[in-house]
Amino acid sequence: MATTAAVPDLDRLRPAGTKRSSKRDLIVNVFLKQEGHLSADDLVALIKRADHRISRATVYRTLQWMVDAGIARKVDFGEGRFRFEHSYRHPRHFHLICKTCNRSYEFLSSDIEALVEEVAAARAFTARQSVVQIYGTCDACSTGRVTQDEGSNSELLFARDALRIAIATERSGLEFYARGARLVKDPRGRQIFHKLATEEKSHLSTLEGRYQDLLKQDPQLESRPTFLFFKGAAHGLFAAGADQLRRDGVDDLEALRIGIRCERGSHRFFKRYGERFEDSEGKRIFLEFADEEREHLELLIREYRALVKRQRATGHKAAASSKRARAGGRVKPGARARSAQR
Amino acid sequence: MATTAAVPDLDRLRPAGTKRSSKRDLIVNVFLKQEGHLSADDLVALIKRADHRISRATVYRTLQWMVDAGIARKVDFGEGRFRFEHSYRHPRHFHLICKTCNRSYEFLSSDIEALVEEVAAARAFTARQSVVQIYGTCDACSTGRVTQDEGSNSELLFARDALRIAIATERSGLEFYARGARLVKDPRGRQIFHKLATEEKSHLSTLEGRYQDLLKQDPQLESRPTFLFFKGAAHGLFAAGADQLRRDGVDDLEALRIGIRCERGSHRFFKRYGERFEDSEGKRIFLEFADEEREHLELLIREYRALVKRQRATGHKAAASSKRARAGGRVKPGARARSAQR
DNA sequence: CTAGGTGCAAATAATTTGCAGAGGC
DNA sequence: GCCTCTGCAAATTATTTGCACCTAG
Numbered sequence: 019m020a021t022t023a024a025v026p027d028l029d030r031l032r033p034a035g036t037k038r039s040s041k042r043d044l045i046v047n048v049f050l051k052q053e054g055h056l057s058a059d060d061l062v063a064l065i066k067r068a069d070h071r072i073s074r075a076t077v078y079r080t081l082q083w084m085v086d087a088g089i090a091r092k093v094d095f096g097e098g099r100f101r102f103e104h105s106y107r108h109p110r111h112f113h114l115i116c117k118t119c120n121r122s123y124e125f126l127s128s129d130i131e132a133l134v135e136e137v138a139a140a141r142a143f144t145a146r147q148s149v150v151q152i153y154g155t156c157d158a159c160s161t162g163r164v165t166q167d168e169g170s171n172s173e174l175l176f177a178r179d180a181l182r183i184a185i186a187t188e189r190s191g192l193e194f195y196a197r198g199a200r201l202v203k204d205p206r207g208r209q210i211f212h213k214l215a216t217e218e219k220s221h222l223s224t225l226e227g228r229y230q231d232l233l234k235q236d237p238q239l240e241s242r243p244t245f246l247f248f249k250g251a252a253h254g255l256f257a258a259g260a261d262q263l264r265r266d267g268v269d270d271l272e273a274l275r276i277g278i279r280c281e282r283g284s285h286r287f288f289k290r291y292g293e294r295f296e297d298s299e300g301k302r303i304f305l306e307f308a309d310e311e312r313e314h315l316e317l318l319i320r321e322y323r324a325l326v327k328r329q330r331a332t333g334h335k336a337a338a339s340s341k342r343a344r345a346g347g348r349v350k351p352g353a354r355a356r357s358a359q360r
Numbered sequence: 361m362a363t364t365a366a367v368p369d370l371d372r373l374r375p376a377g378t379k380r381s382s383k384r385d386l387i388v389n390v391f392l393k394q395e396g397h398l399s400a401d402d403l404v405a406l407i408k409r410a411d412h413r414i415s416r417a418t419v420y421r422t423l424q425w426m427v428d429a430g431i432a433r434k435v436d437f438g439e440g441r442f443r444f445e446h447s448y449r450h451p452r453h454f455h456l457i458c459k460t461c462n463r464s465y466e467f468l469s470s471d472i473e474a475l476v477e478e479v480a481a482a483r484a485f486t487a488r489q490s491v492v493q494i495y496g497t498c499d500a501c502s503t504g505r506v507t508q509d510e511g512s513n514s515e516l517l518f519a520r521d522a523l524r525i526a527i528a529t530e531r532s533g534l535e536f537y538a539r540g541a542r543l544v545k546d547p548r549g550r551q552i553f554h555k556l557a558t559e560e561k562s563h564l565s566t567l568e569g570r571y572q573d574l575l576k577q578d579p580q581l582e583s584r585p586t587f588l589f590f591k592g593a594a595h596g597l598f599a600a601g602a603d604q605l606r607r608d609g610v611d612d613l614e615a616l617r618i619g620i621r622c623e624r625g626s627h628r629f630f631k632r633y634g635e636r637f638e639d640s641e642g643k644r645i646f647l648e649f650a651d652e653e654r655e656h657l658e659l660l661i662r663e664y665r666a667l668v669k670r671q672r673a674t675g676h677k678a679a680a681s682s683k684r685a686r687a688g689g690r691v692k693p694g695a696r697a698r699s700a701q702r
Numbered sequence: 703c704t705a706g707g708t709g710c711a712a713a714t715a716a717t718t719t720g721c722a723g724a725g726g727c
Numbered sequence: 728g729c730c731t732c733t734g735c736a737a738a739t740t741a742t743t744t745g746c747a748c749c750t751a752g
Contacts, residue, residue: 037751058741073709078742096436098489098717099741114485123483130475134494137467137589142499144458149438151491152476157484243483247475360711379726379731400716413732420717440741441716 033086041072045080046089053171055101055122095122095151107173109295111245112149116156123156124172126179127247128291174232176300177266178239179246181229184307187284188225190256191314192218194280197260198273206328207270210321214277214314221310230302246300255283271329274322281318285311375428380558383414387422388431395513397435397443397464437464437493446663449515451637453587465498466514468521469589470633517573518642520581521588523571524556526649529626530567532598533656534560536622539602548670549612552663556619556656563652569647588642597625613671616664623660627653 032038043075048064056064062077081102084090091105095115112130114123130150138145157163195218198211233239259280263273285308292304390406391398398406404419426432433447437457454472456465472492479652480487499626537560540553548610575581605615627650634646 035706039707039751041708071709075710075743076708079707090464094436114480114483114487116485117488123485125479125483127475127479130472131478133469133472133475133589134492137469137472138456138494138496140589141456141465141467141585143458143465144497144502145456145494147458148495149491149493150476152480152485152487153489153490154480155486160486161484168595211569247479247482278621377731381732382727383733413734417718417735418733421732 033083037085041076042068042080043216044068045072045077046084046176049081049090049102050104050106051085051290055095055103055106057097057099057101059099061102074129086123104171105296107296107298109172109176109298109300110147111172112151114152114154116158116159117153118155118159121156121158125208125245125247126176129247129249131294146210172245173298173300174236175242175245175299176295178232178242179244179248180300180303181225181232183246183248184288184303185222185229187288187307188218188222191280191284192222194256194260194263194277197263198277201263201268202270202273205272207273207325210274210318213279214317217314217317226309242319255280270327271322274318274325278318278322279309281315285315375425378425380387383418384422384425386410387414387419390425391423391426391432391444392446392448397437397445399439399441399443401441403444415464432499436491447638449638449640451514451518451640451642452489453514453549454493456494456496456498459495460497460501463498463500467510467587467589468514468518471589471591473636514587515640515642516578516581517584517587518637518640519585519645520571520574521586521590521640522645523567523574525590526587526630526645527564527567527571529598529630529649530560530564533622533626534564536598536602536605536619538597540619543605543610544612544615546612549615549627549667552660553619556659559656559659567649597622597629613667616660616667620657620660620664623653623657627657 034264044060045065048068049061052061052064058081060079061081062074065072065077081090084102085092089104089106090102091108091110092100093113094100095113100337109126110123111126116122125163127150131148134148134150135145137143170215191266192215195211195215197214199208202211259276262268262276268276288304288308288311292301292308294300295304381596387403387407388391391403394403394406400420400423404416407414407419423432423434426444427434427447431446431448432444433450433452434442435445435455436442436454451468453466456467458464469492473490476490476492477487479485520549534557537553537557541550541557544550544553601618604610604618610618630646630650630653634643634650637643637646
């Protein structure tokens with residue numbers, strides 16, 4: 019309910035050449051105050067209660083208008099009629115649809131999205147949108163337990179899960195740098211890892227603070243079911259990196275390269291992932307996190323170059339590392355642009 | 361077209377208490393001779409051509425009848441009306457839907473299915489069926505190239521891809537046993553691995569022969585796009601096992617245990633996977649493969665026990681291995697029953 | 703004043719149904 | 728002969744539209 023309770027003042031994002039009207043305003047407001055997936059008929063019934071002189075046709079026309087304005091999204095659950103859900107600040111998602119009670123639940127899975135993209139690519143198909151619907155029986159219906167408050171808007175859930183993912187990544191990053199600081203022998207190299215571990219720790223506490231703030235907005239937020247399913251890329255990256263650090267024969271340059279690889283992957287992932295959403299808190303979280311990862315990346319690259327230079331000056335291992343030095347150099351800040359792509 | 365061209369004589373799988381009728385037979389035959397996704401109206405048009413005295417209502421009634429009989433499946437591409445596709449010997453699948461030409465393409469992704477199951481489980485939702493639709497523009501429409509012969513029924517494609525997966529798994533199994541035969545020091549242990557490598561090799565050639573037979577049914581079969589997308593479980597199993605073999609300190613018992621783990625995982629996967637399909641060649645391929653894996657599994661377990669016994673008799677490493685011996689023993693043939701669950 | 707916005711009733715579109723006659727077993 | 732199948736026309740359901748009138752900018 020709290021979702022878009024306050025009509026986004028962006029109510030004026032209305033389609034060009036469109037006039038304001040009190041009836042439409044009423045319909046839009048009633049729609050926004052509801053949650054879930056309303057059929058045109060549900061909405062007509064609600065509207066009639068508020069003002070029975072508003073006609074069915076107007077409701078249909080307004081629904082279409084809302085879809086054009088980006089306030090509503092038309093969804094088809096195979097019932098032979100359409101339903102409408104909030105679209106403003108409400109990320110596109112997938113659905114679990116209970117055939118017993120006809121309620122529907124939302125979720126997002128970046129893992130599924132990634133596979134869908136792969137399939138489309140394999141068939142040279144340009145995917146514009148995808149629909150994933152799981153039909154069956156919901157928990158409430160199969161256990162007969164009370165209808166949980168499932169309410170909670172997905173904007174909040176999305177932000178919560180985005181933060182959880184960012185935090186998990188940050189933690190494994192911290193673990194990576196902490197281990198690096200222990201394993202690297204060269205005092206200078208150790209110092210770099212130390213510095214980055216400190217950085218990560220501070221980011222981590224920022225993120226955790228933010229997570230706590232979010233929880234304040236809804237006391238039960240933490241206990242609500244997962245909305246964003248995700249195992250992808252970034253999670254495993256630092257863990258894998260940490261494993262690599264443990265292998266013997268890892269010199270300081272190599273350790274830095276591993277760090278660069280991790281940060282680059284992480285940055286790309288979050289950037290790309292954040293970009294696919296409509297304006298929302300979750301989107302912002304991903305993009306800001308991507309930025310922080312980029313800063314680490316740049317820091318690592320600077321240190322890497324400095325180290326290469328120093329070693330070259332000393333003639334130390336210079337020959338053995340020069341090829342790789344160039345490989346690391348490829349990842350200069352300018353690479354940012356490329357990261358939006360695939 | 362060739363799909364179900366010959367009306368499956370199983371035409372008599374018609375719903376109980378139902379009589380035969382020449383009109384219905386006609387409609388069913390016309391439907392089966394078509395391919396793709398027909399709307400009720402498309403079918404009416406086709407029927408009218410053959411016998412214009414058949415009414416629209418009868419076509420609708422027959423469509424419902426075919427759905428009940430398992431000959432047709434009702435699908436919804438969000439067009440505001442339903443379409444119907446073959447269901448007999450035609451595995452459930454997902455769709456790529458071109459908004460430009462309105463054609464739709466089929467695919468199956470066990471990877472997506474697995475994720476969908478995970479999501480459902482996380483939400484305590486009992487999934488009965490799931491829909492995955494990718495909307496966009498198909499290759500033909502975006503490149504303007506000729507309409508490929510896409511025809512080819514999915515029964516064949518499914519069988520082809522099932523075989524490819526089985527072959528790939530068999531290959532990696534072969535690789536695993538071959539490596540085992542090289543690495544294991546104990547002559548007896550080496551012999552076991554050798555034997556299994558030989559087994560795998562013979563299975564492999566059986567599967568490859570079968571693959572060749574399949575190709576004969578459709579000269580272009582091999583070049584058609586992937587129908588079944590799959591990276592899952594079994595692929596990586598043996599590869600991971602092979603890696604483990606390379607670690608030092610792997611004694612013969614340990615090597616056998618690794619083999620057991622691989623075969624068990626592989627067996628479970630194929631069994632479970634085969635079971636989720638309707639009767640089809642692909643289903644059979646998966647289930648037969650699961651059986652072969654089970655035989656290997658049993659063989660390995662027998663050898664494992666024999667080895668444990670021998671070592672115990674010699675007093676060799678007996679103490680160190682006894683705990684693990686029991687762990688291995690858990691996997692007795694009776695475990696077959698359990699593998700269907702999960 | 704003029705281009706939207708709205709109500710009402712009629713029009714579509716896809717699909718279903720009641721009923722009387724036709725046909726399979 | 729009984730019960731299902733069929734045609735036809737009318738009914739239903741979800742949604743759209745034509746048209747005359749209303750109202751914001």
